[in-house]
Amino acid sequence: MAVTKLFGAPIKRREDPRLITGRGNFTDHIRLPGTLVMAIKRSPHAHARIVRIDTSKARVMRGVVAVYTGQDLIDKLAPVPCAWLVPDSDLKVPTYRAVAVDKVRYVGDAVAVVVAEDRYVAQDALEAIEVEYEPLPAVVDQEKALEAGAPQLYEEVPNNLAFHWKLHSGDFDAAWKEAEVRLSRRLINHRLIPTAMEPRGALAAYNPGTGELTIWCTSQNPHIHRLLLSAVTGLPETRIRVIATDVGGGFGSKIPMYAGEMIAAALSRDLGRPIKWIETRQENYVATIHGRDHVQYVDIAAQRDGTITGVRVRAYANLGAYLSTAAPGIPTWLFGLMLQGPYAIPVIHCDVFGVLTNTTPTDAYRGAGRPEATYLLERMVDLLARELRMDPVEIRRKNFIPKDRFPYTAPSGLVYDSGDYEATLNRALELVDYDNLRHQQAELRQQGRYIGIGFSTYVEVCGLAPSQAAGAMGFQGGLWESAIVRVHPTGKVTVFTGSNPHGQGEETTFAQLVADELGVPFEDVEVIHGDTEMVPFGMGTYGSRSTAVGGAALVAACRKVKEKAQRIAAHLLEVAPEDVVFENGRFFVKGAPDRGMTIQEVALQAYLAWKLPRDIEPGLEATHFWDPTNNTFPFGCHICVVEVDPETGKVTFLQYVAVDDVGNVINPMIVDGQVHGGIAQGLAQAVYEYAAYDANGQLLSASLMDYAIPKASMLPSFSVDRTVTPTPVNPMGVKGAGETGTIASTPAVVNAVIDALAPFGIEHIDIPLTPERIWRAVLERSR
Amino acid sequence: MQITVTVNGVTYTHDVEPRLLLVHYLRDVLNLTGTHIGCDTSQCGACTILLNGKAVKSCTVFAVQADGAEITTIEGLARDGQLHPVQEGFWEKHGLQCGYCTPGMIMTAVDFLQRNPNPTEEEIRHAIEGNLCRCTGYQNIVRAIQYAAEKMRSGS
Structure with missing residues (x-):
């Protein structure tokens, strides 16, 4: 049997046949008899006391x-x-009720x-619920929220300050004093909305007869959701099954535990019937997490x-109205640890203030902390x-x-792998x-045309792990990944992974890895993921960790399988295990290649067990639970070339080149796709996207309109290339490619636009670089 | 109200509420869940189908407006186990990642290539403006449609 090496091959995705024919298995596609529909009434006020809720009209509707x-839900x-x-x-972690009790704290907070x-009936009934509010002054801006006299969200969080995190490495004051050049800037990294094309949702089915809850939901990490659902409903973990096989994009927004899924679970238990809740896009915009939203004060000390x-950085991170699941970790560890970037900067001094405001909670959005550090x-x-x-x-080379x-070893304490x-x-x-x-x-320029060339040389931390580091950082979980590799009597293989890809294509890349390792076609x-009943445990897909950590778990499990198969083969071939060689799916006696058997034959013998030694x-x-020794650190250089029309502020993309190094690449077609999509999101932050609030806390950009x-x-074609510097952290030498594009592209685009505008004396414009902002900046300088 | 529609070659007659959206009729009454819903303002295009041969967003059409119509959804695009060239293009050129926008994107492309069998990249990008994708950055979607265009031209 000829087996070609699949590592590195641009194999077409096995996910695709179902997705291009309309046979995907997304949450809203699951139908159970007797299902009821749930809808959530949300606050139109950013900050208000709930005076009275009258549900009587809604209750009697047909x-x-x-x-x-x-x-009604406090005890549930x-x-x-x-x-x-x-x-x-x-x-300080203030109480975050799934449905608000006395007070609402952002537009979108659930009230009923x-x-x-x-x-249709559910929607009508929402309209029939009357809520009387006593509006309170709202605060949207994180710096204003810290000022004396600002509206207070919680009694137990004075000055709306949820935390003050510090990372001081080296003596910045001395560096500043000795510096020949000092540069200070206030930078804004504005708020974004992840906008996965599939809105969030859940179908919760509690069986009163067995006491079991099955919940299909839009999750990047089903086991974490099972654990958290157990904690909030009081149901034992063993009675909860979370299924999320096809998930329509996440970008971080499907990591957290949210009100909607929790409520659906509790009400299915309460009513004894399946409950489906699917958010509308408008709900998605106000009640699914947002990302970024920093105000940063930066000082750079340098020599001539x-x-x-x-x-030195003092950053104010807007956390929104409540602390979402991973929120405190994003603007702290995932930001501060990367502040030296790819540069040999010896001193890092970072203070981050996490601030609560009357806005949608923020959490991990693609890149999560690293784009904020890289842009800065x-x-x-x-x-x-x-x-x-x-x-x-030249300054970068220097x-x-x-x-x-x-x-x-970076001053932040991270150890860059390669x-x-x-x-x-x-x-x-x-x-x-x-x-x-x-x-x-x-x-x-002589002709009055302004093109600009922008650079971004970045390094990021991904393959989020190891567990010890997670513990030191206060993450309430391990950061390993699990895998089971099961060779069936027929020689077919099922692998179960704790990763939960939702667009990243690991059903394909993981099959490539396993086929290579075991020498099977x-x-x-078969790759199984996204079902807590089938997969032993998993930490999920985020932080560009699935291939580096989940893939490594698979490879390690394959090697255990091979070791056992080798012992069985040796026994059956009547030689010592060390005298057996494995090549291309076949075990044979060293020096006697004719005397051998395929892994499929060994598998059959392993199950027949007629001739196994005791x-x-x-x-x-x-099974293998892989806990890496370190993170991985992909890096690269993106160059963006734009033309800016100073009359209109319009930016035209002329070229975009990305050269990334993500270590070894299992499937280049898939990695290129990840890079394209990542660049698109980061580029969009630079010039298009902006989650805008008015001063009263109304989200102005609350729809796709x-x-x-x-x-x-609105996007150019990207030229994507790579260098290959393998990581020693895992057996495949892979680093991770899900976030590089987003992390790298925002500054590349911004630097290009600013470079184009250099003849106007423009040094900086805050993002997003909309035509209006560019036009105003040019106008100001031309006066 | 009673409506009769032909969907993917099968004729159905149902009593529907006048305000029932066509997309909900397809998904909830006919159980054709391949047509997706991604927004509530007709921006995303995930729900695009062919109504009498033309691409429409089925979230913006009432079921009753489709009375008497011929509808093709993503489930009806492949014939006799043969993928439509656009479907094939999406698979060949990695034109999808999470796959949520894909059915609508494919239906839009099918309609577009009927009208413009030999499009430029710019024309393709313009044609799919009503369909949003958050994963791919569109580059491979463009290539997928170019692949389909070429295949359909050489096949005809």
């Missing part, structure tokens, strides 16, 4: 089964949990729940030759280059961590023909 207020549901309790930060026979000697650093490096009249390429210094930053930069420069491009830029490998158990499967996720015509 087709309405039940109506609940927050008060514990508060929404926060699972990242960042230590040494004086963290209707259960009805169909969605461009060497950066220290970075890449923008400041460009500003420094401008100050020193250095080429942005500060890069040289490739012979890996593993590199890297060759110059290589990605050089390759990207080659691809854009940099020198020529600069000439062209100068020529065009790709078609013979010390070998029948069956052929293995108002929130500008890019359309096809």
